Amino acid sequence: MDPNFWKALALVFEPTTLAVGLAAATFGLFVGAMPGLSATMAVALLIPVTFFMEPVPALVAVVMTTAMAIFAGDIPSVLLRIPGTPASAAYTDDAFMMTKSGRGELAMGICLVTSAIGGLFGAVILVLLAPVLADFAIRFSSFEYFWLVLLGLTCAIFVCHGNMLKGTVSLLLGLFFATIGLDPLAGFPRFTFGMRDLFSGLPFIATMVGMFAVSEIIRNVTALGQPVEVIKQQFGNVFLGVWQVLRRYHWNMWRGNVIGTAIGILPGAGADIAAWISYSVGKRFSKTPETFGKGSEEGLVDAGAANNAAIAGAWVPALVFGIPGDSVTAIVIGMLFLKGLQPGPMIFETSPVETTALFIAFFVANLAMFPIGWLAIKASGFTLSVPRHYLMPLILIFCMVGSYAVNNDPFAILVMLGMGIVAYIMMENDIPIAPAILGMVLGDQLEKTFLTSLMKVDGDVLRLVERPIAMGLAATTALVWAMMAWSAWRQWRTR
Amino acid sequence: MIAGAAAIIASALSFPNVPGQQFGPRHFPVLIAVGFAICGALLVLQGLQRRRATGEAWVSLGDWLQSPRHIANVLLVIGAILFYWLAAPVLGFIPTAFLLLFVLMRWLGGTWIGSAVIAAGATAAIHIGFYSWLRVSLPLGLMRDVIY
Numbered sequence: 001m002d003p004n005f006w007k008a009l010a011l012v013f014e015p016t017t018l019a020v021g022l023a024a025a026t027f028g029l030f031v032g033a034m035p036g037l038s039a040t041m042a043v044a045l046l047i048p049v050t051f052f053m054e055p056v057p058a059l060v061a062v063v064m065t066t067a068m069a070i071f072a073g074d075i076p077s078v079l080l081r082i083p084g085t086p087a088s089a090a091y092t093d094d095a096f097m098m099t100k101s102g103r104g105e106l107a108m109g110i111c112l113v114t115s116a117i118g119g120l121f122g123a124v125i126l127v128l129l130a131p132v133l134a135d136f137a138i139r140f141s142s143f144e145y146f147w148l149v150l151l152g153l154t155c156a157i158f159v160c161h162g163n164m165l166k167g168t169v170s171l172l173l174g175l176f177f178a179t180i181g182l183d184p185l186a187g188f189p190r191f192t193f194g195m196r197d198l199f200s201g202l203p204f205i206a207t208m209v210g211m212f213a214v215s216e217i218i219r220n221v222t223a224l225g226q227p228v229e230v231i232k233q234q235f236g237n238v239f240l241g242v243w244q245v246l247r248r249y250h251w252n253m254w255r256g257n258v259i260g261t262a263i264g265i266l267p268g269a270g271a272d273i274a275a276w277i278s279y280s281v282g283k284r285f286s287k288t289p290e291t292f293g294k295g296s297e298e299g300l301v302d303a304g305a306a307n308n309a310a311i312a313g314a315w316v317p318a319l320v321f322g323i324p325g326d327s328v329t330a331i332v333i334g335m336l337f338l339k340g341l342q343p344g345p346m347i348f349e350t351s352p353v354e355t356t357a358l359f360i361a362f363f364v365a366n367l368a369m370f371p372i373g374w375l376a377i378k379a380s381g382f383t384l385s386v387p388r389h390y391l392m393p394l395i396l397i398f399c400m401v402g403s404y405a406v407n408n409d410p411f412a413i414l415v416m417l418g419m420g421i422v423a424y425i426m427m428e429n430d431i432p433i434a435p436a437i438l439g440m441v442l443g444d445q446l447e448k449t450f451l452t453s454l455m456k457v458d459g460d461v462l463r464l465v466e467r468p469i470a471m472g473l474a475a476t477t478a479l480v481w482a483m484m485a486w487s488a489w490r491q492w493r494t495r
Numbered sequence: 496m497i498a499g500a501a502a503i504i505a506s507a508l509s510f511p512n513v514p515g516q517q518f519g520p521r522h523f524p525v526l527i528a529v530g531f532a533i534c535g536a537l538l539v540l541q542g543l544q545r546r547r548a549t550g551e552a553w554v555s556l557g558d559w560l561q562s563p564r565h566i567a568n569v570l571l572v573i574g575a576i577l578f579y580w581l582a583a584p585v586l587g588f589i590p591t592a593f594l595l596l597f598v599l600m601r602w603l604g605g606t607w608i609g610s611a612v613i614a615a616g617a618t619a620a621i622h623i624g625f626y627s628w629l630r631v632s633l634p635l636g637l638m639r640d641v642i643y
Contacts, residue, residue, distance in 0.1 A: 049629070052629045052630075165534060165537055165538060165541065166538075168530070168534050169496070169531075169534045169538070172527055172530045172531050172534065175523075175527050176503065176524070176527050176531075179523060179524050179527065183510075183519075183520035183523075185513070185518075185519070185520070186513045186519055186520055188510055188511065188519075188520040190507070190510060190520055190524065191503075191506065191524075214572075214576075217572055218569055218572055218573075221565070221568035221569060221571075221572055221603065222559035222565045222568065222569060223559070223565075387604070387605070388603070389600055389603035389604035389605045390600055390605055390609065390610075390613050392572075392599070392603060393575075393595070393596045393599035393600050393603065393614075394596070394613070394617050396572065396575060396576070396599070397579075397592055397595065397596055397617065397618075397621065398621070400576060400579050401588075401592075401621055401625055401631070401633070404631075404633075405625055405629065405631040408631065408632050410580055410583070410584065413576060413579065413580045414580060416576070417573065417576045417577070417580075421573070447523040450523070451518045451522065451523070454517070454518055455517065455518060458517070459517050459518070492544075
């Protein structure tokens with residue numbers, strides 16, 4: 001066995017790392033179970049704290065938080081008919097209807113078990129696929145990277161169901177934010193208005209905290225006082241009957257796992273889109289599609305198996321190419337750089353112990369989900385009764401201290417506020433946030449690879465596709481754009 | 496959006512060219528601005544089409560904008576962040592955080608005692624966590640004399 005594996009295993013099972021993992025799991029469960037607070041927000045709030053940790057505990061903390069938050073999002077779906085995170089939205093009606101018809105325990109059990117199995121499936125794919133892709137990507141030059149980044153950004157728009165135009169606006173906004181600061185080639189300050197604080201660009205963590213946490217706080221305080229129907233339920237053995245359901249719908253579960261992982265790998269699409277797509281595929285192929293949305297166990301299996309599988313899938317492009325698969329990994333890429341772990345095909349050579357530890361963390365997190373998730377279900381009554389009027393101010397102060405803490409920079413607090421307001425306005429106008437985040441993370445790389453490639457070929461744009469892999473990536477990008485244009489044209493005609 | 500694109504282009508055109516190089520700091524922002532302008536134009540067309548079809552208003556306000564209480568909630572959250580930014584360096588983290596938490600919790604519906612206890616507990620926990628454990632230099636302000 002590879003000696004790095006044992007080193008990584010020892011690091012993951014160090015008492016401090018386990019304690020950090022447990023704390024992160026509790027935090028993830030809490031945030032995930034609170035309606036209106038997302039897994040991405042949990043990670044955005046966690047990053048300032050991980051800044052002070054060693055790389056392995058930091059990675060374990062992120063993996064634990066994300067996995068638990070996505071699962072815990074199902075808890076208020078079952079009890080309140082409100083998804084805890086957007087990843088649970090697809091099957092909230094089914095989960096709640098099951099509770100109303102006295103099958104709440106089974107609904108909770110299906111959510112828990114499919115989440116854990118989905119997470120493990122995604123982890124296996126991550127372990128198998130990422131190193132193979134890295135071997136392939138090692139031959140990439142600026143040409144291939146340019147097309148790959150462009151393809152990633154294109155996919156981020158493509159997955160914006162319903163309104164790709166607004167997705168494009170979001171992406172352009174992110175790319176524009178990425179231009180703030182010294183330009184990557186000549187070092188000339190752009191859009192800094194003479195402020196030295198902006199020379200190194202918008203502070204990344206404060207920006208993420210603003211966009212994912214402050215915007216949510218604003219949204220929450222505009223909805224305080226709205227009544228919700230809560231079903232009081234004591235949970236006994238949630239695993240009772242789950243095996244029979246999974247045996248009946250095992251094909252749905254595996255299909256959900258595959259769809260979830262694949263969607264996770266696509267840049268910009270995360271657990272929420274994975275769940276929606278898997279749910280609609282399940283409905284299309286179901287023998288009883290009329291039961292979907294009315295308490296269907298099948299629908300719950302389909303979507304529940306997909307969202308947690310997407311989490312690990314999203315790490316594949318993030319690790320191998322530095323292209324985030326979802327909003328969580330977009331934030332995590334910033335953290336990897338801060339920890340000295342440069343994402344890219346060489347990461348498995350330069351940081352073998354840390355990457356192996358990351359893989360192990362995924363397995364540990366999803367196996368630990370069985371007991372920890374079960375405890376969370378037991379404690380759900382308490383979690384859901386935490387009053388919002390105390391919680392929101394607490395999250396707000398944590399946002400401010402977290403944003404400030406990374407560089408001891410008060411300016412970061414203003415950036416956090418500004419970006420929070422921008423993100424809130426975007427959400428209110430149905431402009432998706434994920435493409436903007438991807439644009440911000442990849443803007444610098446896109447500009448650098450684009451301009452250096454153009455310089456190499458003396459400005460001849462056609463020569464950007466003269467290498468075979470670059471040509472393949474360019475053709476795929478063009479195909480996705482053509483599909484988007486076709487879909488937009490059809491929408492336009494049918495109106 | 497179109498106006499924003501024009502502003503970006505105007506600003507980007509003032510960026511210098513790098514001697515001896517074909518491409519410089521201005522090219523990428525100009526490309527983004529062109530994209531903004533196109534999207535802006537398409538959004539206007541989309542809006543016009545929808546307005547013709549459904550008679551939808553140009554601007555529709557969120558429900559919460561009709562509730563003074565909810566408007567005040569949002570303004571208070573924004574005010575709280577600005578207050579922290581201005582007051583923390585002078586007053587120090589502990590009094591600023593306590594005051595901010597207490598006022599926000601009370602305003603949003605917390606009880607006097609509940610708000611005071613949770614605000615005090617959270618302030619202490621964050622101070623211990625970040626200042627003592629993580630060694631973040633949270634501003635001491637007035638508390639400098641009390642601590643030292």
